[in-house]
Amino acid sequence: MKWQRKDISILAVISVLLFCAALASSGLFSSRLDQTTANYRTSSVELYQSSSVQTYGRDGTTPEPIEPIPKIKKLNTQKVALGDRLFHDVRLSSDRSLSCASCHINALGGTDGLPIAIARGKRMGLNTPTVWNSAFNFRQHWDGRVESLEAQIDEPLLNPNEMNSTWPEVISRLSQDKGYQAAFRSLYADGIRPDAVREAIATYERALVTPDSKFDRYLKGDHSAITVQEKQGYDAFKRYGCVACHQGVNVGGNMFQRLGVMEDYFLARGNVQKVDLGRMNITGRARDRYVFKVPSLRNIELTAPYLHDGSVETLEESVRIMGQYQLGRKIPQDDTAAIVSFLRTLTGPPPDAASQQAS
Amino acid sequence: MKKIRQLLSRLEAPRLRAALLLSSLLLLLTGLFWQTQVHSVGQHYQIIEQLQAIERSHLAIKADILKSYSSVFHNYDKLTADTSAFLSQLEALETSLSQLPPHFTIQEKLAEIEEQSALRDLQIEDFKSENAILKNSTTYFPTAMATIIDQLETENRFAPSIALLQQVSQLVLMYSLDNALAAPSDIRKLMAQAELPPITDNAFRHAAAILRLQGETHQLVSLLSDETLGAAINELTLNYKDYYREVTQTKNNYLICLFVVAVALVIYLGYLVRVEQNTRMLKAVNLRLSDAVNEQTQALTDAIAQLKRSQAQLVQAEKLSGLGQLSAGVAHEINNPISFIYGNIDINTDYTQDCLALISLYEKHYPKPAEEIQRFSQNIALDFLKQDWQKLLDSMKAGTSRVQKIVESLSNFSRLDESRYKSVNLHEGLDSSLLLLNYQLAGSSEGSSISVGKRYGQLPSVFCDARAINQVFISLLGNAIDALREKSSEDSFSPTLTIATYVEAAHAVVKITDNGVGISKADQEKIFDPFFTTKPVGKGTGLGLTVSYQTIVEAHHGRLSVASTLGEGTTFQIELPISS
Known part of the structure; x- marks a missing residue:
């Protein structure tokens, strides 16, 4: 049985195909990995990245302990708008009496102007910290119990003395709103999910900064x-x-x-x-x-x-x-x-x- | 189950085997390929980068702490940022490592690092808080003490206290410069001894803060500068590199296996392609061979058919020539005597007329003949005889004339006296044939008489072998009559034979149509074959249509076709070229 030119060329084609398949899939796998490990969290660190940490004073020699608010990264306009809407939405509280903005009032510098926060007629424990520039805080709350703005959202939302909600309740309420449905669908692959709600609100909060004092x-x-x-x-x-x-x-x-x-x-x-x-x-x-x-x-x-x-x-x-x-x-x-x-x-x-x- | 088994059994064994082998090889290949993808180079570099980033952050944090402690930094933003970055990087590393198969040493080391870094973060926070206070107190304390001492110097009663205050101030400053230069407990003792006015309380609070915080902060800084966490990170890096080496080794083994299996697959595929090609080649050869055999078989069959036809032709020619000679001879032999008879009948009539006229004359002039004559004439019924004699003669003349016609037809049919090809009036041939078949057309015990419809068109003379063509007419008409007779058992059946002629496309067309039993489709294909007959044994030869076909198609380059519907009738169509 003699090998013909045709056979050899078929073999060549098959081996080249196999080789290409191996190359392509290895590339594919590594790129997939890059996506999965991409960090979702945006901490205050990232907001600083555009400016050097040590800003020098006007004479250029003495470092000043206080630094101006740096130019922040460009935020997703639609997410900020969505977060704005959620921030002002009373459906986040179980009895529809409170929104984030109930205690973080922009006209009062992002606080409620009260010595101790009052929610649904009850005094909370502490003075309401401002939401303005909270993106630059290394921790949130007076006791610093959470680090990210995203994680902070769960605290008032689930606290029985504050909004007294549960995520399933919030998600089901938001899901009934056609406007939210469309907005979330266009911004988040999974639609209305707790992570998406957290990120949208946190993105809005990151926009609440006061440069140029x-x-x-x-x-x-x-x-x-x-x-x-x-x-x-x-x-x-x-x-x-x-x-x-x-x-x-x-x-x-x-x-x-x-x-x-x-x-x-x-x-x-x-x-x-x-x-x-x-x-x-x-x-x-x-x-x-x-x-x-x-x-x-x-x-x-x-x-x-x-x-x-x-x-x-x-x-x-x-x-x-x-x-x-x-x-x-x-x-x-x-x-x-x-x-x-x-x-x-x-x-x-x-x-x-x-x-x-x-x- | 049964169906599957049937399906399997239907598959050819070698194909099934090949498919099984191929799919198992592919499965193995996929499995091996998957194994080689377990830990991609991309993953590896990412993890290495993450480890390096963590180490960089760790070193940066250590530097930040020292810089903050030594007042190079004026705020904690960088320290905070680096601490946060370290946590994010550690989280990212954990995510990356969680995608790998779990590895005990690595997990353990990771847990240790997490624990260490949590502890470190607490220490960093303590350091930041304490360092802030320490810096303030260290800065303010000398000024505060100087102010107090200035105030106290104005009053002599505080003189001993001033010396003590100065000593305390000095010791605290020394301690704040280097905590080895003074012992906090000694300073505290000194401070407790002094009986001082309340204005020193505040300064002493600062001194106390310095004494408390200087040591603590210093200890925190040295704790934060120690290598426990750094070592753990290094060990993790080493552990990971070992692990990766192992994985790479395994992967290489899998790669070799993968290569071997791939080569095996390729070779097997190549082999299959070869086998397939060979099979195809063999099939092609077989096909060519069987084609050749078929061709030869066809040729043989054709030859045999040709032979049969030739034989039939020969037989027919022999028959025709015998019949022709016979009929020519008979015609010739009968023709002469019939001519005498026919010719003499007129003379006989004349003589008879004369005789009868003579008898009439006798009767006129001898009205009373002799008795004997009278009796005789009564016996022979002379009056009747006179009348009948003429009729008799007329009848004889008619019969003779008919015999003459038959003879003429016979000679016309055989045409022995004529050259084979000549211009022929086909209508004459048709008529002669019908005449010969006349007795069959007439009604008999077999059935009612067949009505013949002639629809002759304008036909030019056709150059042909009249004898052969006439034979064809006889055959076709004979078959038509047989078909009609076969059907005549049915009631209210009027057997009809129609002969139509016309010219179409330079051909003289003769259509012989009957409304007899018809021919089945299957039989239509075979009716021109030699020795094919549907008639009872002894009645048909199976050659009539064969010979007709040869005559029309082969000898005269015409066409002979049949159209028939079973039970409704048959039409044979003869087309003969006019020009030739």
Whole structure:
């Protein structure tokens, strides 16, 4: 039996095909892997990526402990719009009485303006933190029990004292809305799912940032952005050591600190509740008693009352209390005034989700 | 089950075997291929990159802590970002590793790293908090002490305290510079000894903070700088690399197997293709062979048919020539005596007339003949005789004339006296044939008489062998009559034979149609074959139509066709070229 040219060519074709198949599939498999391991989570880290972490002052030599809000990554316009709608949707609460926006009111600087949050007629434990610039916080909540904005959403949503919902209930309610159906279908492969709801709301929250405050403009080199008094306030802020904790992009929000470092705040205040134990409730460590996340001071003039217990009405009083309990310093009246005037320069234009998408 | 078994049994054994072998080879190939895909190079590089990223983040965090501790950094953003990045990278690595087959050492190491990094994160948070306070107190304490000392110096009663305060201040500063330079317990003792005014309380709080936090922060920094986590990460990297080496080894083995199986498959496929080709070639050869055999068989069959036809032709020719000679002879022999008879009948009539006229004259002039004459004339019934004699003669003349016609037909039929091919009036031939068959057409015990319809058109003379053509007419008409007779048992059947002639496309067409029993489709194919007959034994020769076909088609280049419906009748159509 002689081998003909035809046979050889058939063999050649088959082997080439096999080889190609092997190559193609190996390529296919690795690309599939890349997709599956793509990280879904967007943390505050990624929001910083466009700017260097250490921003230098206007003279270019002295590093400033506070940094301007960097240009954020472009967000998906449709997701921001969807998140906006969800953020304001009372169907997220079991009795349709609360939306996220019930306590995070943009007109009140992203808070509720109350000392202690009140939901459905009941006092919650703590002062409502602002949603503005929360994307820059390294943890969420006063006790920092969750890291991402996505994970934070479950807390108020499932809390029996707050929205008192369940995910199946929320999903079934949202699924009855034709507008949501279309919006989710066009943005998420799986349609209306808890993960998609979380991501949409978190994306909207990431748009709630306040760049371009007076102080940010000063940091970026605009000498005339702040007055002499405000500059003196900033110097005092650094000199007294406020800046030891309130530093970074968010002027806070990147570390924990005990309330009552130099003197016992709670002894003075009295009526210690479980929520006052702060981070100890999470870690169980005695050293974390009264430890809270250092809050951001951005837009601080809009978010009164202050402290985790909402016990302080004014910035001046806050500065005094911080001086006494945290710094072990008595801050004179003129310095307090200067510091307060500096704090007011941290107020940015109210976040406009729509314009943030474009920036 | 049964059906499947039937189906299987229907498959050819070699094909089934080949299909089974092929599919098992393919299955093996797929399995092996899958094995080689278990841990792709892409996955490997991704994991290596993730491990490197984790190590980089780990080192970055350590550097960040030292920089924060030594006040190079003025905020914790980078430390926070790196800590967060480390966690994301660890999470990504876990996801990547979870896609691999579980490996105990790696899982264990991963768990250790997670535990270590959770511990480290707590330490980092403690460090950040404590470092902030420590920095503030360390900065503020000397100023605070200096201010207090200045205030106290104005009053002499505090002089001993001032020395103590200065000592405390110095020791705290030394301690804050290097915690080996002073013992916190000693300083605390000194601070407790002093009886001081309340204005020192605040400064002493800061001193206490420094004494507490300096050591703690320092310890945290050294804990965070130690290599436990780094070592764990390195070990994980090494474990993973070992694991990958193992996997690669296994994969290589699988690859070799894959290659071997692929080669086997290819060779087997090639073999199958060869076998298939050979089979096809054999089939082609077989086909050619059987074609040749068929051709030869056909040729033989044709030859035999030809032979049969020739034989039939010969027989027919012999018969025809015998019949022709006989009929010619008979015709010739009868022709002469009939001519005398026919010719003399007129003379005989004349003589008879004369005789009868003479008798009439006798009767006139001798009205009373002798008795004997009278008796005789009564006996012979002379009056009747006179009348009948003429009739008799007329009848004889008619009969003779008919005999003459028959003879004429016979000679016309055989045409022995004529050259074989000449211009012939086909109508004459048809008429002669009908005449010869006259007695069969007439009604008899076999059936009622057959009505013959002649629809002759305008036909030119056709150049042909009249004797042969006439034979064809006789055959076809004879068959038609037989077909009609076969059907005549039916009631209310009027047997009809129609002969139509016309010219069409330079051909003289003769259509002989009967409404007899008809011919079945199967028989129509065979009626021109030699020795095919449907008639009872002894009645038909099976040659009539064969010879007719030969005569018309082969000898005269015409056409002979048949159209028939069983039970309704048959039409034979003869077409003869006119021009030739």
